Amino acid sequence: MSLTRPDLDALPAYVPGRSVPGAIKLASNEVPYGPLPGVVEAVTAAVAGVHRYPDMGVTELRARLADRLGVDSERVATGCGSVALFEHLFRVACLPGDEVVYAWRSFEAYPIIGATTAAKSVRVPNTGAHAHDLNAMADAITDRTRIVIVCNPNNPTGTAVRKAELDAFIDRVPANVIVALDEAYREFVTDPDVPDGLREYGDRPNVVVLRTLSKAWGLAGLRIGYLIGSPEVAAAVRKVVTPFSTSLAAQAAALAALDAEAEMRRRVDLVVAERTRVVEAVRKVYPDVPETQSNFFWLPLGDQSAEFAAAQERAGVIVRSFQGDGVRVTIGTPEENDAFLGAL
Structure with missing residues (x-):
């Protein structure tokens, strides 16, 4: 047994x-x-307080991120990297048997998260150019679809979706389906036709943008990421986040990194x-x-x-x-x- x-x-x-x-x-x-400069010093100072729990609401960091991004802090949730925030997003959006659509090959955590939340993964093959096939992904959406993921740039292929095709795709997604834009590598984008998901689509209630401080910001060993969505979605995600999972050291390091x-x-x-x-x-x-x-x-x-x-x-x-x-x-x-x- x-x-x-x-x-x-x-x-x-x-x-x-x-x-x-x-x-x-x-x-x-x-x-x-x-x-980044200041990070080691901030973490060292924070270590003196590790006998205390960190701020569970991550209030200061969420406010800093919100100010930097030009959004209300109620639209921001933080977690143990953007991958953990995907876990929480699946949890708040999907019931057993619901579907999540994403390209394949894409980030290898998506099928793992889907399975552990009892959601059904619908993998849509990449194009011959190793990029998302957004038309096929839109066609794959059904009445059971709760989330569709666009990894932009895509991990592991590095390819990126440009604005015109992403505009058309998002217009096709039903309003009751979350479009999760995985922008973990946004800072490395140099093509002006690759849209900033928050700037272009942040006013849409069903669009959620996920980013991380692990890559360009150099905090891979401390695991901290953030999500920007509607106040309702962000509040639901914060509700299911593992308590105190954004550690004291990670919060201090993130604030210092943002200063640099x-x-x-x-x-x-x-x-x-x-x-x-x-x-x-x-x-x-x-x-x-x-x-x-x-x-x-x-x-x-x-x-x-x-x-x-x-x-x-x-x-x-x-x-x-x-x-x-x-x-x-x-x-x-x-x-x-x-x-x-x-x-x-």
Whole structure:
């Protein structure tokens, strides 16, 4: 007799980017330049109070985010990274048997979250250019659909949806279906035709934007993200968030990181410059690498993915293989990227 749900036996576990001692890690979409100025000091000061619970309402950080984004703080919810906020969003929107539509391949946590909330995942294949097929995603919406996810830029392919096609898509989504815009990599977008989801669609009650401080803001090890939605949706999410899950250290670090936005932008510019250089070099060997608007790029290697990743590992570089589909490579420092290119 099983003590756990039998349907979870077929569910793949989330696979993190591997860390190998002495190797260069280009597997987890981290920014390689260390914490932003002031973050270590803020965390150190916060540690003196860890015998106390943190502010459960995350009041100061939510106010700072709201002011920065030009929204009311009642529209903001925070959590243990944007992935945790997706878990909470599924929980407040879906009953068992309800459907969630998303592209595939996209962020590998979506099917895991769907299964653990008893929602049915409806995966819509990407286009031949490794991008969302928004027309097919709109066609996949049924009376049971509660959420449709647009990952923009898409993880792991790096491709991005532009404004005209996203406008048309959102216009087709029924008002009782949540459009969740996963913008974890928004800071790396340089294409002016790729819309800021909050600015363009934030006035629509059924649009929710999810972002993180783990990537461009350099707080991957502290896990903090935020959601902006209608007051009703944000309040429901805050209601189901695990109490005190936004830790004292994470709140302090986030506030300090937001004070260092200029330095964050400078580091993002370094990543974007390297992205251009590395992708141009890789295309001389693998011309099918799609355009990327993130801090990583996609090698559509199919069945050769594991072999490619193993060859890079032998050269001391760790990349992320998605078996049977492709390889995702994070942009690192120039020296790290040169090591990857040398192994190519």
